Amino acid sequence: MVSPWCAIIAVGGCREIYALKYHVDVGIVGVLHVLHGLLEILFSLAIGYMQDKELFVFACFSKGRWGRRAPWLVCHCPLMVVAMYCSWAPPSLDKNFLAGWYFVVVALGMWSWEQVLIATQAGTVECYPYKEERVVVEACNVAFTAAGVSIAAVLIAVAYQFELAEHAEIRTALGLACGGIGLLSLPSAYALRDARQLSNASAVPAFLRSIGEVMRDSAFRWLAAENVVSGIAGGTLT
Numbered sequence: 001m002v003s004p005w006c007a008i009i010a011v012g013g014c015r016e017i018y019a020l021k022y023h024v025d026v027g028i029v030g031v032l033h034v035l036h037g038l039l040e041i042l043f044s045l046a047i048g049y050m051q052d053k054e055l056f057v058f059a060c061f062s063k064g065r066w067g068r069r070a071p072w073l074v075c076h077c078p079l080m081v082v083a084m085y086c087s088w089a090p091p092s093l094d095k096n097f098l099a100g101w102y103f104v105v106v107a108l109g110m111w112s113w114e115q116v117l118i119a120t121q122a123g124t125v126e127c128y129p130y131k132e133e134r135v136v137v138e139a140c141n142v143a144f145t146a147a148g149v150s151i152a153a154v155l156i157a158v159a160y161q162f163e164l165a166e167h168a169e170i171r172t173a174l175g176l177a178c179g180g181i182g183l184l185s186l187p188s189a190y191a192l193r194d195a196r197q198l199s200n201a202s203a204v205p206a207f208l209r210s211i212g213e214v215m216r217d218s219a220f221r222w223l224a225a226e227n228v229v230s231g232i233a234g235g236t237l238t
Contacts, residue, residue, distance in 0.1 A: 001120065001141045003185035004113040005148030007080050010155055010178050011087045011109040012036075015102070017156070021164045022090075024098050030236060032103045037227045039107055043114050049210050051118060069123035070192040073185065076115035081182035083109035088155075089175030093165055116185060123195035151181055 015033055018024045050056070051072055054063070061071035086105045090098055124141075128134050155178060162170050214220050 001144040001185070002148040002151070003077065003080060003182045004116045004120075005145045006152045006178070006181045007084050007109055007113045007148075009149050009152035011084055011106055011113075013152065013156055014087050014106075017088075017159055017164065018098060018102050021159070022093060022095070022098050023165070024095055024102065028099050029102065032099070032106075034228075034232055035103070036106055036110065037230060037232070040110055040114070041224045041227050043111055044118075045211055045214060046207075047111075047114050047118050048214075049207050051115075051122065065193070066189075067123070067193045067195040068126065069119040069195040070189040072115050072119040073189045073192060076112040076119075077183060077186045077189075080109060080112035080116060081179040083112055084182045085175040085179035087175075088159075088178050089171045119192065120185075120188060123192040126195035127191065148181075152178075 015029050019026045019029045051069070054068065057071040057075055061074070066074075083105050086101075087109065090101050092098070092101075124134060124137055128137055155174060159170075159174055164171050164174075
């Protein structure tokens with residue numbers, strides 16, 4: 001949990017860096033932040049469907065050897081590393097380029113850390129079917145989550161001490177540090193190989209029907225509304 005939560009804070013929180021240090025128009029950054037909030041809802045639906053349906057990755061990974069969840073983590077941890085590095089070390093400081101770059105790398109980060117989080121959380125239930133076991137695991141996850149958030153906060157604090165637009169070497173160092181942390185969750189794939197809960201992936205309904213079923217759940221509607229309001233609030237605050 002260190003890597004995805006570090007990515008959520010470090011990548012998701014770099015909007016102030018782009019606005020204050022790279023001088024991207026704050027209105028554009030705010031609008032993009034709202035769009036990211038909407039994308040997060042769609043990504044959660046699509047990723048949950050993909051993992052339940054067991055799409056794509058099992059052409060390269062043996063389910064008998066890797067289980068149901070580990071392949072998703074193995075595939076998306078490197079992608080998360082790329083997003084973490086690129087968000088802190090953009091190849092150009094042109095303001096128009098940076099606006100598009102910010103949108104793409106944060107969206108890439110969101111896609112990858114949602115894949116890792118969903119695989120980890122769903123895999124925990126499948127590896128540890130008893131509540132008493134999951135209580136212990138979740139207690140450890142809370143500690144690792146706090147560590148990831150703390151590391152990201154330190155990176156952001158360091159970034160504020162410099163004029164990043166004038167120091168390419170510091171941007172690169174921050175990107176490498178952030179990307180290196182993204183690899184810390186990769187060993188978790190070894191434990192997730194035990195997530196072998198039997199499933200009938202062919203019985204998972206079509207994507208649009210799945211969305212309809214999820215939207216009938218009031219808990220998901222509240223979560224979606226929270227994402228939208230949070231995106232608007234964050235964009236307005238920026």
